[in-house]
Amino acid sequence: MSAPTLAAREPAKGSGKGSATGSAKGRRAPVRPARVLLHTFLVVTSLAWLAPLLWAMYAALRPYAETSTKGYVSWPDRLNFANFTNAFTQSDMTHYFGNTLIIAVPAVLLTLFLSSMVAFYVSRFDFRVNLSLLLVFTAGNLLPQQVIITPLYRLYLLVDLPGITASGKLYDSALGLVLIHIAFQSGFCAFVLANYMRMLPHELTEAALVDGASVWRMYWQIVLPLCRPAMAALATLLSIWIYNDFFWAIVLISTGENMPITSALNNLSGQYFTDPNLVAAGALLTAIPTLIVYFTLQRQFVSGLTLGASKG
Amino acid sequence: MSTSDSIPAIPVPGASDVPPPGGTRAPSSPQRRKPPYGHRRLLTRRDRIALGFMAGLPTLLHVALVWVTAFASVALAFTTWDGIGFDSIKWVGLRNFRELFDSNPQFWPAVQHNVIWFVVLIVIPTPLGLFLAVQLDKNIRFTRVYQTAFFLPVVVSLAVTGFVWQLVYNPDTGLINSLIGANKPGHYIDWIGDPDLNLWAVLVAACWRHTGYMMILYLAGLKGVDPSLREASSLDGANEWQTFKNVIFPTLRPTNTIVLVVTIIESLRAFDLVYVFNGGAQGTELLSILVTNNIIGESSRIGYGSAIAVVLLVISLVVIIPYLVGTFRKERRA
Numbered sequence: 001m002s003a004p005t006l007a008a009r010e011p012a013k014g015s016g017k018g019s020a021t022g023s024a025k026g027r028r029a030p031v032r033p034a035r036v037l038l039h040t041f042l043v044v045t046s047l048a049w050l051a052p053l054l055w056a057m058y059a060a061l062r063p064y065a066e067t068s069t070k071g072y073v074s075w076p077d078r079l080n081f082a083n084f085t086n087a088f089t090q091s092d093m094t095h096y097f098g099n100t101l102i103i104a105v106p107a108v109l110l111t112l113f114l115s116s117m118v119a120f121y122v123s124r125f126d127f128r129v130n131l132s133l134l135l136v137f138t139a140g141n142l143l144p145q146q147v148i149i150t151p152l153y154r155l156y157l158l159v160d161l162p163g164i165t166a167s168g169k170l171y172d173s174a175l176g177l178v179l180i181h182i183a184f185q186s187g188f189c190a191f192v193l194a195n196y197m198r199m200l201p202h203e204l205t206e207a208a209l210v211d212g213a214s215v216w217r218m219y220w221q222i223v224l225p226l227c228r229p230a231m232a233a234l235a236t237l238l239s240i241w242i243y244n245d246f247f248w249a250i251v252l253i254s255t256g257e258n259m260p261i262t263s264a265l266n267n268l269s270g271q272y273f274t275d276p277n278l279v280a281a282g283a284l285l286t287a288i289p290t291l292i293v294y295f296t297l298q299r300q301f302v303s304g305l306t307l308g309a310s311k312g
Numbered sequence: 313m314s315t316s317d318s319i320p321a322i323p324v325p326g327a328s329d330v331p332p333p334g335g336t337r338a339p340s341s342p343q344r345r346k347p348p349y350g351h352r353r354l355l356t357r358r359d360r361i362a363l364g365f366m367a368g369l370p371t372l373l374h375v376a377l378v379w380v381t382a383f384a385s386v387a388l389a390f391t392t393w394d395g396i397g398f399d400s401i402k403w404v405g406l407r408n409f410r411e412l413f414d415s416n417p418q419f420w421p422a423v424q425h426n427v428i429w430f431v432v433l434i435v436i437p438t439p440l441g442l443f444l445a446v447q448l449d450k451n452i453r454f455t456r457v458y459q460t461a462f463f464l465p466v467v468v469s470l471a472v473t474g475f476v477w478q479l480v481y482n483p484d485t486g487l488i489n490s491l492i493g494a495n496k497p498g499h500y501i502d503w504i505g506d507p508d509l510n511l512w513a514v515l516v517a518a519c520w521r522h523t524g525y526m527m528i529l530y531l532a533g534l535k536g537v538d539p540s541l542r543e544a545s546s547l548d549g550a551n552e553w554q555t556f557k558n559v560i561f562p563t564l565r566p567t568n569t570i571v572l573v574v575t576i577i578e579s580l581r582a583f584d585l586v587y588v589f590n591g592g593a594q595g596t597e598l599l600s601i602l603v604t605n606n607i608i609g610e611s612s613r614i615g616y617g618s619a620i621a622v623v624l625l626v627i628s629l630v631v632i633i634p635y636l637v638g639t640f641r642k643e644r645r646a
Contacts, residue, residue: 135640280475
């Protein structure tokens with residue numbers, strides 16, 4: 001669970017663990033070589049794990065002219081960021097980052113808003129439909145996207161929205177992508193948030209109800225503020241997932257210009273990224289926002305992921 | 313952090329004997345063990361309407377776009393349709409399935425590749441992720457740094473992963489062929505195009521990513537293991553392996569279930585990586601790729617594409633339903 005609840009429940013466990021490691025340390029002193037071996041193994045393996053990304057970085061930093069004559073496995077004469085700036089400007093990446101922003105920001109906010117309402121309903125009241133409702137949401141989120149894509153594609157072509165979207169349809173519009181992201185991801189979020197809200201003491205909402213507070217106020221002013229840690233974890237996770245989405249946009253967007261960055265990469269690599277060095281630079285540039293979010297909000301990301309580990 | 317076992321561990325208020333507002337749907341369970349909270353009486357009409365909206369709106373969106381379309385896939389699988397007018401939908405019975413099973417040269421290879429995908433993921437990265445988690449859970453130095461390195465591939469999008477591995481596998485300029493000298497004409501190894509090789513090449517990338525995911529899930533599971541268990545076991549004279557095998561691993565059962573479900577779902581969903589890597593060329597066909605190519609390809613056949621989706625749906629429901637029933641039943645018992 002996320003930070004605050006964790007801290008509240010930790011002390012007993014923490015001290016137990018402390019004493020366990022304390023005694024372990026006592027015994028560990030003579031077998032130091034095992035630790036050295038373990039560290040050696042871990043260093044080698046982590047480097048191996050980073051190798052593909054480092055290789056891409058290395059290729060991206062070298063001019064194409066040099067690698068085409070000397071080969072890619074060679075000592076560099078020059079390293080610079082020219083490929084990065086070229087990839088960025090030639091393909092007008094800002095435009096595609098903008099597309100992603102227009103899709104991801106509303107999608108994340110609305111997913112959290114809608115799923116927290118369902119979670120509130122399911123977790124703070126004992127209606128008979130609760131369990132089935134939660135089951136529908138959770139199961140829906142576990143389905144492979146390809147199961148629903150054929151009818152969804154047709155549906156998006158059938159829905160006419162003249163004047164609302166540029167394409168006049170749900171198809172090929174940011175609105176269409178936002179809607180499917182919300183519908184699909186709210187399953188996971190409702191599940192996680194419902195579990196979180198159940199842990200809040202019932203007296204909280206009961207007292208509010210007795211005092212005459214409306215259901216909406218209970219949700220908005222009492223329950224939601226207490227869910228901030230879980231919401232932060234989910235927001236981090238959702239941002240990365242929606243940013244990284246490739247499939248929905250590849251199928252539901254037809255105009256290359258309208259694609260979010262991750263999906264646009266596929267077209268750009270044919271049109272603008274004409275050599276491997278530029279492809280590497282373009283791919284890495286696309287990965288940068290996710291990496292920034294991950295490194296700054298690592299804790300939220302990991303806790304969100306393991307919080308509702310049912311996510312596929 | 314009780315994390316992964318938070319799924320079964322948290323009690324559900326369960327069903328009560330009080331009818332839902334509006335008294336709509338059938339009860340999900342006849343059990344009435346827990347006393348009702350008793351605040352329903354305090355709900356005003358406005359509160360009930362508000363609650364109806366709060367649950368209704370998200371449910372409507374989710375059901376319309378996910379479940380209605382899933383059922384539409386099933387219905388359309390028994391028809392042919394040109395997608396233009398509803399009156400052109402024609403019932404054809406099992407024809408789409410018969411054609412798929414008997415005469416589509418890509419179907420059985422795709423099924424086989426999906427199965428291989430799952431087997432490889434469960435045999436290589438899953439135990440490796442567990443092993444790494446156990447090592448990194450030992451209170452060692454730099455554990456955060458190691459975790460970050462292994463987890464990085466999970467954060468980066470699968471599309472970017474596809475491009476990065478293309479740079480590794482490219483027959484002319486890639487890392488592997490440059491290192492082993494197989495990039496000269498004559499002795500060429502085409503990791504991306506050769507149908508005997510490309511699935512394994514792309515699976516290496518899939519394993520690269522899956523290991524970190526499994527490691528994080530197991531690390532969370534291990535955090536939930538009571539440290540006194542470990543202590544008791546070592547006091548009894550068990551060595552590290554014995555403690556793991558007889559004490560730790562059995563308590564990881566809930567995590568193992570989640571890992572199994574996640575891995576199956578991931579193998580059914582596998583798409584982005586292959587699509588970027590070689591577009592699902594011969595040797596790397598997958599069910600997801602067949603469905604997608606049927607939509608964005610030049611000859612889109614709605615009924616036929618839906619039939620492939622139904623195969624995918626049936627396999628996933630066989631996994632999803634028992635898992636969720638088990639999870640929710642456990643919650644209700646708690």
